[in-house]
Amino acid sequence: MKMLNIHHVGFEVRSLELTRFFFEKYLGFRTEQYLELEGEKIVFLVHDQFRIELIENGMIDEKGSYETHICFETDCFQILNENDVSILEGPIRLENGWTIVFVEGNNGERIELLKRI
Secondary structure, three states: OOOOOOOOEEEEOOOHHHHHHHHHHHHOOEEEEEEEEOOEEEEEEEEOOEEEEEEEOOOOOOOOOOOOEEEEEOOOOHHHHHOOOEEEEEEEEOOOOOEEEEEEOOOOOEEEEEEOO
């Protein structure tokens, strides 16, 4: 079997700039590429080998009725204490020893952070 790698995780956002700001400032991503395609604004953000695609296309309603989140593994939650990051849930210690926290990005997106023992 060939090796499989995740190329990127993508999701729609109301404001490309607000979401990009959150990922760059608080999680250390950098912009890899920006493009516009068929009326959509798209940005790819990278951090080491991990890539995220953000898509702004005007399809998300005012209620923001989309359920999506992404999980990042980290060795430190200190960034949450040092910055004005809105914690939605947690920290929660799981039976396997992992600790998770759900935070809210500047655009209302739900992001999960995971720390192993």
